[in-house]
Amino acid sequence: MRGRLLLIAGMLAPTLALAAPAKTAPDKTAAPVAAACKPPEPPPASARPVKPALPEKPACLDAKGGCPGWEAYSFNDAVKAYNLQAQAFRPIAEAYVQKLNAYVKASGEYAQCEINAMQN
Numbered sequence: 001m002r003g004r005l006l007l008i009a010g011m012l013a014p015t016l017a018l019a020a021p022a023k024t025a026p027d028k029t030a031a032p033v034a035a036a037c038k039p040p041e042p043p044p045a046s047a048r049p050v051k052p053a054l055p056e057k058p059a060c061l062d063a064k065g066g067c068p069g070w071e072a073y074s075f076n077d078a079v080k081a082y083n084l085q086a087q088a089f090r091p092i093a094e095a096y097v098q099k100l101n102a103y104v105k106a107s108g109e110y111a112q113c114e115i116n117a118m119q120n
Helices: 002-018 069-119
Strands: none
Touching: none
16 A cells, blocks of 8 residues: 555656746845856957968078079078068967957956856
8 A cells, every 4th residue: 555655646746846836925135146147259260360481491501502692592582571471470469369368367257257156
């Protein structure tokens, strides 16, 4: 008999949990619901600047006799072009680093917001 009562009670228990909760007056002493923490967005990977490639060093630079004039001048021109590209790259890279640092700061603030939300 006892086994049947437990079986019947087990069958009824799930239906009791689905019953609508009793309506009660709102508790005015409860703390207001904390604002949801908004996770920060990292800068897009497509915004990452690409460092200019170093000019290819001619093999004759390491040779004892050096490079013929035309090859030395060509390499010198390639180095000058690289220096201009590197000069243009620097402010773009610094701006990207600032965005990354802002993301890191926002991540810390987000983590602190989540901690505060759990403690409340």
